Amino acid sequence: MRILFQIVVIICILLGFGAAKLRFEDRLSQDMVAQRLIQPPLKEGTSLRLGQTGAAVALGGLRSLVASIWNLRAFVHFENLDWLKLEQSYEVITTLQPQTTHYWDTGAWHLHTNASVYYKENKDLSPIRRSAMQLAYIRKGAAFLTEGVRQNPDDWRLHLALARLWNDRHKLPDPARALGHYEDTLACKSLPDYRRSQLRRFAFYVMTQVQGREPDAYALGLALFKESPQNHTPNLVCCLFALQNALEVPEAERLADAQLFPNKKTQLLWLKNFWSRRNQDYPMDGVRRKINELEQEVGDPRAKPQN
Amino acid sequence: MRRNGFFSPARISVIAGHTFTQLVRMKVFYFLAVFVILMLAASFFDMPWSRVTEDSAEQELIILKSTAMGAMAMFSALFAIAGTALLIPKDLEDRTLYTILSKPVPRLDYLLGKLAGVLVLIAVSLLLMDALLTVVLHLRAEELLAAEMEKGAKLGWPQQYLDIRRESISQQGVTWDLQAGIAAIFFKATVMASLALLISTFSSSTLFTIVIAVVIYFIGHFTADARNYWLYSQKDGVSGELKILTQGVALIFPDFQLYNIIDASIEGKKIGQGVLARLAILTLFYAGIYSVLAWFTFRKKEF
Numbered sequence: 001m002r003i004l005f006q007i008v009v010i011i012c013i014l015l016g017f018g019a020a021k022l023r024f025e026d027r028l029s030q031d032m033v034a035q036r037l038i039q040p041p042l043k044e045g046t047s048l049r050l051g052q053t054g055a056a057v058a059l060g061g062l063r064s065l066v067a068s069i070w071n072l073r074a075f076v077h078f079e080n081l082d083w084l085k086l087e088q089s090y091e092v093i094t095t096l097q098p099q100t101t102h103y104w105d106t107g108a109w110h111l112h113t114n115a116s117v118y119y120k121e122n123k124d125l126s127p128i129r130r131s132a133m134q135l136a137y138i139r140k141g142a143a144f145l146t147e148g149v150r151q152n153p154d155d156w157r158l159h160l161a162l163a164r165l166w167n168d169r170h171k172l173p174d175p176a177r178a179l180g181h182y183e184d185t186l187a188c189k190s191l192p193d194y195r196r197s198q199l200r201r202f203a204f205y206v207m208t209q210v211q212g213r214e215p216d217a218y219a220l221g222l223a224l225f226k227e228s229p230q231n232h233t234p235n236l237v238c239c240l241f242a243l244q245n246a247l248e249v250p251e252a253e254r255l256a257d258a259q260l261f262p263n264k265k266t267q268l269l270w271l272k273n274f275w276s277r278r279n280q281d282y283p284m285d286g287v288r289r290k291i292n293e294l295e296q297e298v299g300d301p302r303a304k305p306q307n
Numbered sequence: 308m309r310r311n312g313f314f315s316p317a318r319i320s321v322i323a324g325h326t327f328t329q330l331v332r333m334k335v336f337y338f339l340a341v342f343v344i345l346m347l348a349a350s351f352f353d354m355p356w357s358r359v360t361e362d363s364a365e366q367e368l369i370i371l372k373s374t375a376m377g378a379m380a381m382f383s384a385l386f387a388i389a390g391t392a393l394l395i396p397k398d399l400e401d402r403t404l405y406t407i408l409s410k411p412v413p414r415l416d417y418l419l420g421k422l423a424g425v426l427v428l429i430a431v432s433l434l435l436m437d438a439l440l441t442v443v444l445h446l447r448a449e450e451l452l453a454a455e456m457e458k459g460a461k462l463g464w465p466q467q468y469l470d471i472r473r474e475s476i477s478q479q480g481v482t483w484d485l486q487a488g489i490a491a492i493f494f495k496a497t498v499m500a501s502l503a504l505l506i507s508t509f510s511s512s513t514l515f516t517i518v519i520a521v522v523i524y525f526i527g528h529f530t531a532d533a534r535n536y537w538l539y540s541q542k543d544g545v546s547g548e549l550k551i552l553t554q555g556v557a558l559i560f561p562d563f564q565l566y567n568i569i570d571a572s573i574e575g576k577k578i579g580q581g582v583l584a585r586l587a588i589l590t591l592f593y594a595g596i597y598s599v600l601a602w603f604t605f606r607k608k609e610f
Contacts, residue, residue, distance in 0.1 A: 006509055007509065009603070010600050011559065013596075014600075015555075019558060025589065026534060028582070028585050029565060032582060037576060038564060062377045062380060062569065062570065064372075068373055102360055192467065193467065
């Protein structure tokens with residue numbers, strides 16, 4: 001009876017002190033969430049998948065440890081080509097560690113590259129099924145990265161991974177979408193300066209492939225060209241050359257060939273290489289004609305492009 | 308006749324010293340041997356990365372830290388609960404309790420001494436594990452950093468990128484933020500130990516104390532959810548019982564989620580001193596309340 005009385009008194013005192021600590025704890029918790037020091041609670045499905053022990057350990061503040069162990073499991077699923085389990089593993093891993101770019105990036109890569117290629121080359125499946133599964137896994141990879149971006153909006157690596165995915169001509173190339181992601185990458189505050197110039201060039205290359213964006217692409221390319229000699233890469237120069245032709249830029253406003261290319265021999269070489277990539281949707285206006293002219297002028301029979 | 312004071316730090320430290328010795332004789336430090344093996348295994352273990360990414364070096368260090376801090380958190384939580392639960396029953400069994408309480412030793416001093424003894428043992432263990440982690444982590448981080456710089460030099464990375472890589476890898480090495488995570492482990496163990504002490508003052512067996520303490524440990528990780536539900540997301544259609552339940556959980560149980568900055572420190576995030584100081588205040592608050600309540604039930608207990 002005495003113990004029961006004591007327990008009742010203890011509970012009453014704890015309730016009283018609980019009211020005193022409530023606001024303090026709440027403010028501290030909010031500050032910690034704002035500073036991303038503590039993570040939101042696990043989703044119901046994740047706890048089930050983790051199992052009792054894993055969920056208990058994760059609950060105790062050791063999500064990174066559980067995520068590492070699940071990363072090992074994911075590797076085993078990758079070796080066994082068990083894509084469904086691999087996908088589920090990375091869902092658990094990223095729920096445990098939503099701010100770790102590595103897990104989002106690698107999980108998506110497994111889906112949009114490894115799993116999709118596996119299905120593409122799986123001779124046991126009918127061609128229609130192969131194609132459907134390949135596309136499904138590319139989309140799964142993209143969706144996985146998109147979720148990563150939603151949870152880490154300023155992570156330039158995840159934006160870049162999406163840009164590369166939609167720019168990959170072996171997958172589902174969508175230059176307009178890729179351009180959007182390049183622009184998002186460039187808008188990230190976390191993007192280091194030394195990558196900015198290179199990514200602007202990549203954005204320019206993709207922009208040249210988007211129908212109707214040629215004038216914007218020309219303006220960007222011109223700005224990049226004038227900005228730094230480091231931007232005078234063969235691809236950028238050839239794109240500018242073709243864009244000037246495509247947009248019929250007046251002679252007075254055009255960059256002369258002598259400004260664009262170091263010399264005629266190099267111009268021929270660069271344009272030939274550029275022409276060989278004509279299946280990549282780069283603008284090719286006037287490129288073939290110029291190659292023929294230069295071949296006449298420079299006179300190198302080996303430089304003849306194969307049509 | 309000299310009047311016996313109600314609270315004496317000297318007396319508490321004597322009881323704490325005795326408790327520490329008592330616990331050390333239970334060979335708890337053997338756990339450190341297991342920790343050493345774990346650390347050595349973790350430092351030599353190569354995670355089978357399916358893909359080498361820009362931050363693979365950092366990921367290796369994170370795995371090393373999470374293994375070590377996982378062991379630290381597990382040891383400290385288990386020991387805070389089991390070690391404290393054993394104290395009063397052990398003193399009863401050895402008859403030490405009668406010897407102490409027959410002398411003019413206030414029961415609060417006895418309880419605080421016992422709690423301090425457990426906490427000193429946990430602190431010493433954590434310090435030893437921390438020292439080992441620091442050495443192993445430093446060596447591994449230096450090794451990875453040197454390899455990365457060599458790779459960068461070979462590939463002609465720009466200086467700005469080399470600096471970024473150096474900073475990023477160093478942030479996953481030995482930092483003050485990592486020490487803040489270890490402090491959070493100690494704070495959590497302090498709350499658990501004082502809670503186990505409170506339970507053991509009215510519990511009839513060691514097993515009961517351990518079971519109840521473990522149950523509270525788990526409930527404590529849902530306190531934040533209950534509080535958020537109560538304060539921010541109650542809807543009209545919710546039953547009155549559920550409202551009372553969430554209010555009760557939020558008020559009675561400690562919020563252990565707040566101590567989960569351990570994960571943030573493993574990930575190499577910056578942990579502000581303000582956050583750590585507020586966590587320390589909260590820990591003192593809990594430890595103080597539970598100790599006073601433990602004295603309340605223990606003060607007139609007959610043996």
